[in-house]
Amino acid sequence: MSPDDPAHPIAPLACGRDAATVWDRVAAGLAPDEHERGCPHCAAAIADARGLGGVVYRMAAEPVEPPSSVLDRVMQAVRTEFRQHELLALDSPLGPARLSRPAAAGVLRHVVDRMAGVRARSCRIEQPAGDAVPTGADVSITVAARFGVDLASVTARVRQMVIAAGGQALGVPVRRVDIDVVDLLDDLEPEDGP
Amino acid sequence: MSTPAAVPPDRIRVTDALVARVAAHTALTVTGVIGLSPDLGHTLAGSVLGPDALRPPPPGASAVVQDGAAEIALSVSTRLGYNCRDLAVEVQRSVAAAVHSYTGLAAVVTVTIAEIALD
Numbered sequence: 001m002s003p004d005d006p007a008h009p010i011a012p013l014a015c016g017r018d019a020a021t022v023w024d025r026v027a028a029g030l031a032p033d034e035h036e037r038g039c040p041h042c043a044a045a046i047a048d049a050r051g052l053g054g055v056v057y058r059m060a061a062e063p064v065e066p067p068s069s070v071l072d073r074v075m076q077a078v079r080t081e082f083r084q085h086e087l088l089a090l091d092s093p094l095g096p097a098r099l100s101r102p103a104a105a106g107v108l109r110h111v112v113d114r115m116a117g118v119r120a121r122s123c124r125i126e127q128p129a130g131d132a133v134p135t136g137a138d139v140s141i142t143v144a145a146r147f148g149v150d151l152a153s154v155t156a157r158v159r160q161m162v163i164a165a166g167g168q169a170l171g172v173p174v175r176r177v178d179i180d181v182v183d184l185l186d187d188l189e190p191e192d193g194p
Numbered sequence: 195m196s197t198p199a200a201v202p203p204d205r206i207r208v209t210d211a212l213v214a215r216v217a218a219h220t221a222l223t224v225t226g227v228i229g230l231s232p233d234l235g236h237t238l239a240g241s242v243l244g245p246d247a248l249r250p251p252p253p254g255a256s257a258v259v260q261d262g263a264a265e266i267a268l269s270v271s272t273r274l275g276y277n278c279r280d281l282a283v284e285v286q287r288s289v290a291a292a293v294h295s296y297t298g299l300a301a302v303v304t305v306t307i308a309e310i311a312l313d
Contacts, residue, residue: 087306090279094290096304097282103310107274110312171279 013041023049088127089134090171101125104170108139111165117146118154119185125172136175137166144183155179208264208297213257217266217303220292221255224285226276230254231269231308264293264301271309278307 012018017035022042025033026049036042086101109120121142127134139162145154159177166174221227232253251257257266266289272281286303293301 090282090307092279092283092286092305094283094286095302097279097286098304098306099278099282100306100308100310103308104278106312107310110274168277169274171277171282 013045015039015041017042019045022046026050026053088125088137088170088172091134099170099172104172107169108141108162108165111161111169112141112143112158115154115157115161117149117185118158119144121182127172134172136173138176138178139166139174140178140180142180142182144185145181146185151181155181208259208299210257210259211251213259213264213266213293213297213299213301214251214255216293216296217257217268217289217301218252218255220289221268221270221285224281224288226272226281227270227285228273228311229271229309231271231306259299262299264297264299266290266293266301266303267306268303269306269308271311272307273311273313278310282307 013022015035017039022036022045025036026046032042032046036046087098088101088104090097090099104125105123108125109123112118112120112123121144123142124140126138126140127136141158141162143155143158145151158179162177163174166172218230221230230253254269255266257264268285268289270281270285272278282305285305289303290301293299
């Protein structure tokens with residue numbers, strides 16, 4: 001018997017005995033024969049067979065209890081999955097690449113929040129449906145501005161900041177930025193910007 | 195005289211979980227990737243449905259090996275300051291190269307950047 005024998009492609013034990021034969025004898029409840037009693041290779045195979053049998057019988061006897069964390073993990077994933085369709089396509093030559101829309105909106109809100117005199121309230125990013133290669137995104141953002149600032153100047157800065165962040169931080173070209181100024185910035189609201 | 199029936203030769207199969215693990219390991223070495231983010235598919239594969247129940251695929255990575263190729267899905271987290279598109283392309287390139295080098299499989303890697311840390 002050898003590995004080259006097509007009828008027995010699996011190599012035998014070092015002693016020449018087929019491990020399957022040894023396992024079959026264990027499964028049949030036969031006591032080790034004279035060779036097996038003195039052979040360390042067969043003894044190891046017998047131990048393997050008995051060990052597996054012990055594990056199988058023990059596991060089969062155990063009640064099946066899912067880990068307590070399974071439900072929490074699945075529910076968390078289900079909630080996440082509801083947002084999975086909220087993905088932006090990234091232009092990649094190597095296959096599908098996507099960016100979480102909420103994460104991208106969070107970045108744009110963050111960079112606007114760092115500006116002086118203005119705070120982001122909400123942000124929505126849309127890409128044209130059906131484009132094989134993403135051509136650009138349209139951003140709609142609502143902001144609160146400090147009383148007394150030049151709104152035209154502030155919104156121009158916001159627009160430029162969003163376009164720059166879209167390209168540099170997200171890798172998503174921004175082709176249009178709609179800005180709604182919806183509120184006055186509360187004097188008590190801290191400013192992070194310069 | 196009868197001839198012994200031909201027995202198929204031994205084979206080595208690269209499992210989905212192995213490819214997913216290689217992909218996860220490689221993705222975490224890409225500069226700008228700060229973690230993996232599991233989605234529903236990843237969680238189910240790792241929690242209850244995974245064929246390799248003793249050691250499920252890492253959260254945030256899954257793979258299907260079929261017809262000598264691997265389809266890999268990775269969901270990663272990054273930090274503000276790394277260009278998401280460039281990062282996704284680099285993850286795709288690195289993971290496909292690592293999987294091919296380790297297993298010989300061609301790989302198509304789908305990358306989702308799920309979270310961006312702002313701190």
